[in-house]
Amino acid sequence: MSDEQFEQFKACAIEVLAVSADQVTMEARFGDDLDADSLDLVELVMKLEEVFDVTVDESELENIETVGQAYNLVISKK
């Protein structure tokens, strides 16, 4: 995991989910820890698609629960 890429990811999460930097850890759960619902996750992925220049299918979001899962999904597309 590149620090630079995770910092980019973190910046997106902070902006879209209105959370603080220390909340965005690999283990953080979108629902329980970041108070993000399914549409927040869609918005985050849209932002990540722009920033990382990747395309994520909606069906791939079904089982995403943690920051780490979302990060790995996006990075796997690079």
Place this chain on the structure above:
Amino acid sequence: MPASTIPAPRGATISGWGTALPDTVVTNAHYEARLDTTDEWITERTGIRERRHGSSTAQLAIEAGRAALDMAGLTGDDIDLILLATTSPDYQIPSTASQVQEELGIRGGACDINAACSGFVYGLVQAHGLIAMGLNRVLLIGAETLSRLTDQEDRNTAILFGDGAGAVVLEATDDAGQLLAFDLGSDGSARKLLDAPIGGYMQMNGKEVFRRAVTVMVQSANTSLAATGISADELALVVPHQANIRIIEAACSRLNVDADRVATVLARTGNTSSASIPLALVDALDNGRVKKGDHVLLVGFGAGMSWASAVIRWTGHLPEVAS
């Protein structure tokens, strides 16, 4: 109806407008008592606090249409055509516009347009086209009774949709008129994301609709803006389809348009599909948010998946409050 010879190109302007909402207010507390949801959740997640249920698509259209005719100082005799945008007609046959025609005493043509939530902008563009071809006055209405098509036990859709209508009168002008550019589109391959079978209720893939809605609103708005040569900074007002405040915020932030330049009424109407853009436009007009010469962007998206945008330079009538 004018003769069918096509005159030189000419424009149109909005000379009157009106709205109608049913009397019954359905608040979030109503759903709190019936579904596993809360007022706070609905308000935060959708921006909707209440919606109206009741009446019929025709009755709402007639009330809004009559108000628009009154403001324009016209009677039914003066209208060459009714275009009624609706995705919730009262009858499968005939058009809802036919009842509106009779009750408003209009002798011109009448038909419905179904482009779902993009319907009003589709109708606006068609009205301009028909006026360019020789009609003098068109009554354009967006009217819906979506509560009839919504399963009130379904938490995913019940809270979102409402009933209402908005109408404008468009009249021919000697100059190019108000419409500067438009963009109409559809992606039929995505039509299953939001649909209702005949006699059934709406179902929706909310996440995918959300994502596509934001994307196509921004694309369509940029297409129309590019055709006019004006930038988003120069818009006095954006009138987006009123589906969910989060879609509006996400799209407008991508267009670099602040909330103070966006017309919203969904907190008290919910999503009224074809009626949502005229309801929001009329609310902005009645509150003096549009001045002569202002650039206004209308942008909608909806089932189909359809989308539509138009940029107009306001040349029409303005109420006292704006002067």
